[in-house]
Structures are given as C-alpha cells and as structure tokens.
Amino acid sequence: MNNQPSPYGSAPLARQTRVRIPHLKQMKREGQKWAMLTAYDMYSAIIFEEAGIQVLLVGDSASNNVYGNESTLAVTVDELIPLVRAVSRSTRQALVIADLPFGSYQASSEQCFHTAARFMKEAGAHAVKLEGGTEVLPQVEMLTRSGIPVMAHIGFTPQQEHQLGGYRVQGRDEDAQRLIDVAKAFEAAGAFAILIEMVPGDVGRAITEAVSIPTVGIGAGNQCDAQVLVWQDMAGLRTGRLPRFVKQYADLRSVLHNAAKDFALEVSTGAFPGPEHTF
Ligand code: KIV
Numbered sequence: 001m002n003n004q005p006s007p008y009g010s011a012p013l014a015r016q017t018r019v020r021i022p023h024l025k026q027m028k029r030e031g032q033k034w035a036m037l038t039a040y041d042m043y044s045a046i047i048f049e050e051a052g053i054q055v056l057l058v059g060d061s062a063s064n065n066v067y068g069n070e071s072t073l074a075v076t077v078d079e080l081i082p083l084v085r086a087v088s089r090s091t092r093q094a095l096v097i098a099d100l101p102f103g104s105y106q107a108s109s110e111q112c113f114h115t116a117a118r119f120m121k122e123a124g125a126h127a128v129k130l131e132g133g134t135e136v137l138p139q140v141e142m143l144t145r146s147g148i149p150v151m152a153h154i155g156f157t158p159q160q161e162h163q164l165g166g167y168r169v170q171g172r173d174e175d176a177q178r179l180i181d182v183a184k185a186f187e188a189a190g191a192f193a194i195l196i197e198m199v200p201g202d203v204g205r206a207i208t209e210a211v212s213i214p215t216v217g218i219g220a221g222n223q224c225d226a227q228v229l230v231w232q233d234m235a236g237l238r239t240g241r242l243p244r245f246v247k248q249y250a251d252l253r254s255v256l257h258n259a260a261k262d263f264a265l266e267v268s269t270g271a272f273p274g275p276e277h278t279f
Pocket of ligand 1: 059099
C-alpha cells in the first residue's frame, strides 16, 4: 500500500480528478506550493503527470525547443495546436495551459478570443497564457467573460525581447511598484494566475503577497506560490550557457547520447539485432 502523501495535494489527487483552477487557488490559501513544467508531446506529458506535476504548459518556447527557432517569436498558432492536442489527449489529471504565441492576441480582444477559442476547441486546452502589461488587460477581461481561464505572464516577457533590449531582469528599483500594480490589475481583470519571469526575489515575494491568485515564478525567487521550468532545461537536454534560474535535475543529454552511440556501435558490429530481436 502506498502511504506517501499525495504529490497533487489534498483536493485533486484524493479524487484523481483533473486539477482545476479552484484547486490552484485553494493551494495558495493553504500555503501549498505546486510545480509546472512545459510539455510538448505525449511522453513528456505522461511522465510529468505521473511524477506529480500539477500543471503542464505547452509554451511558445516550443519555438526554440521543438521547432529549432532562435526565439519564441517565430512559432505560429497552427504549429502549437497539434502539440497542445497531444498533451491534453495524453493526460488525465494535469491542467493543460496553451501559450498564445506572438501576434495571435495583441491586436484586439476579438483576435485574442478567436485564438484562445481555437486552443480550447481544436486542442483541448483548459486555459491559456498571454504575455504583457496593462495593454492586454482588455484581452484578459474578454477571455474571462467568455469562460476561458487566463494566466498573465509579466516581468521579462520574451515576446517583447526586442523592445526590452534582450534577456534582462525586470522590476528593479522603482519599476517594482509598476509590476505589483500590473499584477493587481490582471487579478482585477479576472486572470486566474500570474507568471512572473526574471525579477528580483523580493519583487516576486511582493507580487505574491499583493494578489490573492497564485503566482508562478521562473527566476522570481522562492516566495512565489508555484515554480515553472522549461522541461528540456530541467532535464539537462540543453547545452551552453544557461540562465541563472535554471536548475538541471538530470543529464538526459548524456543518457540519450550514450544510448544512440551504443545503438550505432551495435549496428555497425552486427551485435544488434540479436536472436532475441529476430523473428
Ligand atoms: O513558453 C514558455 O516556456 C514560458 C516559460 C516562461 C515557462 O512561458
């Protein structure tokens, strides 16, 4: 018998049901932290859900991590929809969030609604995420009114990297208050959570204390209600200089590299396939 405490926290796992927005809000009230990872395909989604990851984000980071682009700007709605569909089809418990890609929501609330509706109808997303500040408040209001849960992404917003002058920590000094006000405005507009990227730890804490909805940090210190990482970063697939906020929990790159090398060697020597793999 498994007597371990539930990795999903009291409400969701006890009933083995899908994690839903009220569960996340309840976890904040109870001071219970939760984890979110990106996922872009069936196996990663299944493995992360089995490991107790409550929320899966099909991020526009698929642009870099799946499609091989330089930045998140290039990925399209049509490219993300099949990935979201794969993740939501493969999971039973995790809440699946679809990231709205650059150019698919900024123009108007109507544009935003139509894009978000595609992710909900065609891909089975349970919620969407969008980036920005007060300029996208009407979009958040429109989605909320339409019954589409929305997570707002503030701080460093990669879709605005050219305007922000590259990957830079946001919210330093007097800019901290602006970010706190933006977070409060998103809460008032109906956002169910705020993702905070690359801000000083004390700003992550101040935002978390200022709102009653959950905050999800990535490079925002350990006082946020939840934490998120891109899975390829977390599992050690990525090489080169990593952002300071990344912690690698495995060296999957070496595992895969060695497996592929062994396969190639055994094929070249004729050791594979052996009799046990032959009909
Ligand atoms: O697309 C993404 O992966 C993100 C990260 C900040 C988690 O938005």
